Amino acid sequence: MARRGALAALLLTPAVAAWAQQPRQEVLLTTDWKFSKGDVPDAARPDFKDAKWQTVQVPHDWAIYGPFSAQNDLQTVKIEQNNEKEAKTKAGRTGGLPFIGTGWYRRRLTVPGFGAGKRAVLVFDGAMSDAHVFVNGREMGAWPYGYNSFAVDITDAVKPAGDNVLAVRLQNLPEQSRWYPGAGLYRNVHLLVTNDVHIPVWGTYLTTPTITADYAKVRLRTRVETPGQAFQALRLDTEIRDAKGTVVATLSTPLTATDGLEFEQNLVVPRPQLWSPETPTLYSATSKLYAGEVLKDEYQTSFGVRSISVEAGKGFVLNGQPRKFRGVCNHHDLGPLGAAVNTAALRRQLVLLKDLGCDAIRTTHNMPAPELVQLCDEMGFMLMVEPFDEWKTPKVKNGYSRLFDEWAEKDIVSMVRHYRNNPSVVMWSIGNEVPDQWAPGGSKLAKRLQDIVHREDPTRPVTAGMDQFDAAVNNGFAALLDVAGFNYKPHRYPEAYTKLPQGLILGTETASTVSSRGAYKFPVEKAKDKRYPDNQSSSYDLEASNWSQTPDEEFAAQDDLPYTLGEFVWTGFDYLGEPWPYDESWPSHSSYFGILDLAGLPKDRFYLYRSRWNPTQPTLHLLPHWTWPGREGQTTPVFAYTNYPAAELFVNGVSQGRQTKGKSDQPQTRYRLMWNDVKYQPGSIKVVAYDASGKAVAEEEVRTAGQPHHLKLTADRSTLSADGQDLAFVTARVEDAQGNLCPEATQQLQFEVKGAGRFRAVANGDPTNLQPFHQPRMQAFHGQLVALVQTTTQAGTVELKATAKGLKGATLRLTTAK
Numbered sequence: 001m002a003r004r005g006a007l008a009a010l011l012l013t014p015a016v017a018a019w020a021q022q023p024r025q026e027v028l029l030t031t032d033w034k035f036s037k038g039d040v041p042d043a044a045r046p047d048f049k050d051a052k053w054q055t056v057q058v059p060h061d062w063a064i065y066g067p068f069s070a071q072n073d074l075q076t077v078k079i080e081q082n083n084e085k086e087a088k089t090k091a092g093r094t095g096g097l098p099f100i101g102t103g104w105y106r107r108r109l110t111v112p113g114f115g116a117g118k119r120a121v122l123v124f125d126g127a128m129s130d131a132h133v134f135v136n137g138r139e140m141g142a143w144p145y146g147y148n149s150f151a152v153d154i155t156d157a158v159k160p161a162g163d164n165v166l167a168v169r170l171q172n173l174p175e176q177s178r179w180y181p182g183a184g185l186y187r188n189v190h191l192l193v194t195n196d197v198h199i200p201v202w203g204t205y206l207t208t209p210t211i212t213a214d215y216a217k218v219r220l221r222t223r224v225e226t227p228g229q230a231f232q233a234l235r236l237d238t239e240i241r242d243a244k245g246t247v248v249a250t251l252s253t254p255l256t257a258t259d260g261l262e263f264e265q266n267l268v269v270p271r272p273q274l275w276s277p278e279t280p281t282l283y284s285a286t287s288k289l290y291a292g293e294v295l296k297d298e299y300q301t302s303f304g305v306r307s308i309s310v311e312a313g314k315g316f317v318l319n320g321q322p323r324k325f326r327g328v329c330n331h332h333d334l335g336p337l338g339a340a341v342n343t344a345a346l347r348r349q350l351v352l353l354k355d356l357g358c359d360a361i362r363t364t365h366n367m368p369a370p371e372l373v374q375l376c377d378e379m380g381f382m383l384m385v386e387p388f389d390e391w392k393t394p395k396v397k398n399g400y401s402r403l404f405d406e407w408a409e410k411d412i413v414s415m416v417r418h419y420r421n422n423p424s425v426v427m428w429s430i431g432n433e434v435p436d437q438w439a440p441g442g443s444k445l446a447k448r449l450q451d452i453v454h455r456e457d458p459t460r461p462v463t464a465g466m467d468q469f470d471a472a473v474n475n476g477f478a479a480l481l482d483v484a485g486f487n488y489k490p491h492r493y494p495e496a497y498t499k500l501p502q503g504l505i506l507g508t509e510t511a512s513t514v515s516s517r518g519a520y521k522f523p524v525e526k527a528k529d530k531r532y533p534d535n536q537s538s539s540y541d542l543e544a545s546n547w548s549q550t551p552d553e554e555f556a557a558q559d560d561l562p563y564t565l566g567e568f569v570w571t572g573f574d575y576l577g578e579p580w581p582y583d584e585s586w587p588s589h590s591s592y593f594g595i596l597d598l599a600g601l602p603k604d605r606f607y608l609y610r611s612r613w614n615p616t617q618p619t620l621h622l623l624p625h626w627t628w629p630g631r632e633g634q635t636t637p638v639f640a641y642t643n644y645p646a647a648e649l650f651v652n653g654v655s656q657g658r659q660t661k662g663k664s665d666q667p668q669t670r671y672r673l674m675w676n677d678v679k680y681q682p683g684s685i686k687v688v689a690y691d692a693s694g695k696a697v698a699e700e701e702v703r704t705a706g707q708p709h710h711l712k713l714t715a716d717r718s719t720l721s722a723d724g725q726d727l728a729f730v731t732a733r734v735e736d737a738q739g740n741l742c743p744e745a746t747q748q749l750q751f752e753v754k755g756a757g758r759f760r761a762v763a764n765g766d767p768t769n770l771q772p773f774h775q776p777r778m779q780a781f782h783g784q785l786v787a788l789v790q791t792t793t794q795a796g797t798v799e800l801k802a803t804a805k806g807l808k809g810a811t812l813r814l815t816t817a818k
């Protein structure tokens with residue numbers, strides 16, 4: 001759905017006459033929405049006066065603007081998954097943001113080209129939540145689950161001439177979630193206008209049943225809809241293009257009465273370029289639907305040619321090659337943008353994950369935004385798509401269990417039909433830690449859901465994230481899944497392998513190690529559920545939750561057990577809500593689990609995973625920082641995360657000895673280089689890395705910083721698209737006169753944006769920070785923060801100025817182009 005811009009704008013352009021002749025028109029409804037928080041009795045009525053409502057752009061998250069408060073969705077609960085014995089009051093469990101309540105969106109809807117013989121459909125990529133959709137006062141559709149995409153046929157309510165009024169009512173309940181869900185029309189809304197003879201939403205299913213070096217068979221099934229669903233003698237002409245746009249296969253197929261309303265076409269792509277995370281090559285099938293010589297519809301199906309299987313003894317096999325997932329779990333929020341989807345923000349996350357060496361993402365615990373799936377197709381990430389955190393048995397009072405009986409099948413069917421052509425999707429997970437694992441009838445439910453997925457898509461394996469090891473392994477639940485997926489059970493993989501029939505084990509969720517970027521705590525100790533008075537966790541990466549482990553313990557299991565399929569770390573990025581281990585101590589309101597923080601800045605752990613996952617780039621990272629006034633003479637351990645086999649540490653030029661990786665059975669020393677007895681003295685720490693032959697090949701140095709002196713700005717990209725949506729992520733650092741990061745700096749930075757852009761948001765990655773994301777000022781956290789600048793629709797230059805009291809400011813220029 002590529003066409004952007006408002007219908008109103010299009011009506012004025014000369015291209016419109018031709019555009020209206022197209023058999024299919026697609027428009028993103030982004031602008032001119034009116035929004036009001038709270039329930040408004042007559043808001044669905046076309047004559048309702050909404051002039052005083054706020055004008056907003058969609059995607060829009062009404063709650064992300066705050067203010068934060070401990071009272072927002074205050075939950076008094078006993079979390080069984082966390083082994084809690086009694087109910088406790090948790091502020092910030094869902095982010096401390098005001099997402100609860102009703103909200104209304106309204107918009108004028110011009111539907112050009114609409115009239116007799118036309119159909120109009122709205123596609124919502126996701127609406128949080130309990131959406132009711134009205135056109136000209138008539139309710140035309142509803143969808144309760146806020147994460148799923150759904151289509152609403154509005155043909156019967158649309159007036160061919162003149163304006164229509166679209167109104168959407170949404171409602172969020174307290175205790176509907178275990179994390180920040182977002183609120184409102186937080187994903188895109190599309191308007192489609194087609195002929196009454198057309199290919200419906202998600203109407204194609206493309207598979208590649210045979211793949212050899214010489215050719216790939218492509219099987220394309222295409223559904224059509226006709227008035228009254230009556231048979232018509234139609235024809236479908238399909239062309240397949242390779243990534244360069246060259247036509248590589250064509251086929252013209254008549255619909256016969258025995259086909260019903262579904263075409264089946266079998267095409268052959270010669271010498272296929274295979275899709276993989278390393279070579280994300282895409283093809284596209286363009287199908288033209290004809291009645292006689294009249295073009296009725298045109299439909300694009302993007303796809304990749306790749307094979308997947310799971311086999312005992314081999315594990316997960318992509319294009320004939322066994323590989324282990326180097327995966328992360330991610331929630332859907334985008335930190336300071338909240339749940340409002342933005343392609344530039346998603347792309348930046350994926351660029352960072354690529355550098356990490358990550359090749360897979362589990363969309364926890366809900367359907368992803370279509371933009372994420374498309375980017376994973378294009379950039380090369382494998383997706384495990386997981387729709388549910390609950391089935392019949394609740395985890396939270398107003399969660400999905402309320403909807404399960406009526407909606408589970410409908411939700412799965414839409415999800416699978418939406419994403420089953422995307423090569424990035426390699427596995428479905430039917431649920432996360434559902435309490436039904438041990439409830440009577442739980443295995444039957446699992447089988448039913450897996451069967452629905454298999455019916456809709458027999459080409460991908462199904463798993464579930466299981467935490468109740470004994471129950472699930474003993475009652476048949478784990479045995480019936482295509483892939484047995486366990487959360488936080490590396491020490492029990494051998495037992496699961498022995499007891500279960502599949503011959504393979506996946507770490508669906510691993511580690512849950514906690515840390516705050518730049519915060520180091522002494523003494524340095526491995527600990528569970530460790531809490532400190534400042535509500536931060538230590539970045540020495542030795543602190544985990546009681547149900548989880550440090551990264552190294554999972555690494556050891558994955559390396560030692562050949563039947564493991566890899567892991568999905570909890571989590572790639574910090575997210576809003578679930579501030580464990582501080583979920584009972586406000587003002588903590590965002591997570592500590594991320595490999596990267598809420599601003600997208602890497603924590604030390606980033607380099608531990610990178611040293612393991614990214615074999616093509618050298619990693620040599622030292623921690624902690626080396627600015628510790630008052631710690632002189634005290635034990636201050638130094639760690640190096642590296643993919644070199646050995647290294648030597650020097651403090652002010654004096655060797656602290658050489659360490660070699662993998663020399664012990666103890667997981668930490670196997671994967672990290674650690675000098676535990678170093679005494680702090682100001683100056684510098686330097687590490688020299690040696691290759692396998694003992695040759696010094698790289699070095700890294702961290703110096704003691706002087707007084708904060710100036711600000712430094714660095715953007716992730718310097719040329720942006722002038723589309724009104726693109727974002728630059730600008731990292732601001734407080735540095736001393738020599739350019740060293742001042743690691744404890746907390747200055748408040750103030751931002752000003754001029755020219756062809758506007759200030760969008762700011763985040764510093766501090767889970768306790770209550771400053772709003774949308775004011776152009778924030779305190780640095782451990783010397784850094786990230787400011788987001790958004791383009792306008794004018795091409796030109798954007799200037800971002802950052803100032804802070806007592807420091808030399810900085811200015812950064814970006815270019816935007818059409």
Ligand code: GAL
Nearest residue numbers: 081432433487509512545570
């Ligand atoms: C898991 C759960 C995740 C998250 C995580 C935190 O048990 O599946 O959603 O809560 O714990 O460690």
